[in-house]
Amino acid sequence: MAKNITKKTINYSQWYNDIVLNADLAETSAVRGCMVIKPYGFSIWERLQSELDKMFKNTGHMNAYFPLFIPKSFFSKEANHVDGFAKECAVVTHYRLKNSDSGIIVDEEAKLEEELIVRPTSETIIWDTYKKWIQSYRDLPILVNQWANVVRWEMRTRLFLRTAEFLWQEGHTAHETKEEALEETELILNVYADFLEKFMAIPVIKGRKTESERFAGALDTYCIEALMQDGKALQAGTSHFLGQNFSKAFDVKFTNKAGKLEHVWATSWGVSTRLMGALIMTHSDDQGLVLPPNLAPFQVVIVPIYKGQGEFEIVDKFCCKIFKNLQNSEIRVKYDKRDSFKPGWKFNEYEVKGVPIRISIGMRDIKENSIEIFRRDTFEKSKCVDSQLINTILQLLKEIQDNLYKKANIFLENNTYIVDDFDDFKKKIKSGGFVLAHWDGTSKTEKEIKKLTKATIRCIPFSPGQKGKCILSGKSSEKRVFFAKAY
RNA sequence: CGGGGUGUAGCGUAGUCCGGUUAUCGCGCCACGUUUGGGACGUGGAGGCCGCAGGUUCGAAUCCUGCCACCCCGACCA
Numbered sequence: 274m275a276k277n278i279t280k281k282t283i284n285y286s287q288w289y290n291d292i293v294l295n296a297d298l299a300e301t302s303a304v305r306g307c308m309v310i311k312p313y314g315f316s317i318w319e320r321l322q323s324e325l326d327k328m329f330k331n332t333g334h335m336n337a338y339f340p341l342f343i344p345k346s347f348f349s350k351e352a353n354h355v356d357g358f359a360k361e362c363a364v365v366t367h368y369r370l371k372n373s374d375s376g377i378i379v380d381e382e383a384k385l386e387e388e389l390i391v392r393p394t395s396e397t398i399i400w401d402t403y404k405k406w407i408q409s410y411r412d413l414p415i416l417v418n419q420w421a422n423v424v425r426w427e428m429r430t431r432l433f434l435r436t437a438e439f440l441w442q443e444g445h446t447a448h449e450t451k452e453e454a455l456e457e458t459e460l461i462l463n464v465y466a467d468f469l470e471k472f473m474a475i476p477v478i479k480g481r482k483t484e485s486e487r488f489a490g491a492l493d494t495y496c497i498e499a500l501m502q503d504g505k506a507l508q509a510g511t512s513h514f515l516g517q518n519f520s521k522a523f524d525v526k527f528t529n530k531a532g533k534l535e536h537v538w539a540t541s542w543g544v545s546t547r548l549m550g551a552l553i554m555t556h557s558d559d560q561g562l563v564l565p566p567n568l569a570p571f572q573v574v575i576v577p578i579y580k581g582q583g584e585f586e587i588v589d590k591f592c593c594k595i596f597k598n599l600q601n602s603e604i605r606v607k608y609d610k611r612d613s614f615k616p617g618w619k620f621n622e623y624e625v626k627g628v629p630i631r632i633s634i635g636m637r638d639i640k641e642n643s644i645e646i647f648r649r650d651t652f653e654k655s656k657c658v659d660s661q662l663i664n665t666i667l668q669l670l671k672e673i674q675d676n677l678y679k680k681a682n683i684f685l686e687n688n689t690y691i692v693d694d695f696d697d698f699k700k701k702i703k704s705g706g707f708v709l710a711h712w713d714g715t716s717k718t719e720k721e722i723k724k725l726t727k728a729t730i731r732c733i734p735f736s737p738g739q740k741g742k743c744i745l746s747g748k749s750s751e752k753r754v755f756f757a758k759a760y
Numbered sequence: 761c762g763g764g765g766u767g768u769a770g771c772g773u774a775g776u777c778c779g780g781u782u783a784u785c786g787c788g789c790c791a792c793g794u795u796u797g798g799g800a801c802g803u804g805g806a807g808g809c810c811g812c813a814g815g816u817u818c819g820a821a822u823c824c825u826g827c828c829a830c831c832c833c834g835a836c837c838a
Binding site: 284285286290291301305338353354356357358360361391394427428429435466482486487488489490491495513578579580581584612614615616618619620621622634635636637638645 | 761787794796797798799800831832833835837
């Protein structure tokens, strides 16, 4: 483990990589553009998964699993969809290897009749399946989610943020009516926003994507956007209203209550391991990762301090008692009694890994009946008597969670600007943050602004706004939209 | 795919311009001992196809050619 994490003022990407590597979250793998998620990183992902999964189940969804491979023909049934994904697909063409003089080679005789696409997303294979599941309005709605890996052959990759293979959840729902599908799209967007704000302590902006940023094959894409500490926006989750595009492409019809055949209405939605990137870039500091207590695999770590075997036995007994008490109060706690590392080493390790609270206990504390508590977010140390420990910890966890959200939210507010002048717009975009500005609603203007400033329209807010004049073209605009440079 | 950079022990590196003993240093690792309230110390030890392939040379980590990989900046990214 490196001793110092590079200051983000020097190089933000280097800082980001240092956090990922030093906190032992992930590393680059032998496979181009892919990553190995290490146990600690995965334990955070598992926390994230389990909490989000609960929210899906609470809103009536169930999990299923569909194949990794998609026959090429499925993939090309929806025209926009294929256009959007064709360039970044991994394709399986053969099913066998053989020995040759130059080593193992692909057996040309084992060529697949139809190539298989490694799923970049599962709409096509799922809608091919839904065709078999749906005949009547009684079969609807179908509210299914799957936790899976997908592959997108991206040109340039970065740990967690954009890897060739990534883990995600993708929900795919089928509904009787347009209204119901729209409701679902919105419901999920709110689930995502709640999850980020309440569990990950990441404030987000909700809105819809412009036509050019929309999911390939969707009629409308809703999104949540977060702001990272370097002033760049990160798309943290999307929820798509697919209309009848996929049900028409895959011919999924149902008989409605009136006895008439109709195409099904659809949504799809997802968040990925990219959320780990959002987590890192929202809360981490130059000391390492900072985890919000609701998400942390360990909320509390206990470090014993002792000299010699005699002291260890006394301290250990005390620590075990506290460990059990905390566990019984449903606090996720780790007791690190490894003798192979010194306390100072452990202190640093858990700071780098972002554990919200550290308790250290030695003979001094036992004698004085006071326990030292350290909080990761502010680096403050405090003392607490044994009998008050549980309450103090519970209170502190809540406080840290709130504090992280508040801090991130203040950052978001301080870096969101309302701008009416294009020179000012360029300046603000350059320095980072969200810029709320008027836009005439055309893709042409959007593209031109991107060319001039590298800023894209992150989202169009749902709430009605005041009319005005487009920042570039001067044409009339319905309301302000969020611009930013994005990951 | 363009521009730039880097490949030397598990990690980080010196040496490369200007070829010449046994390839440098730190961290980590192993053993023993002393340690343990903020990244311990001492002594001893192990670990190298110097990215790969060719070439020049008495001699190559160092020079030449080709290739590969990774990183950064662009382009790309529902």
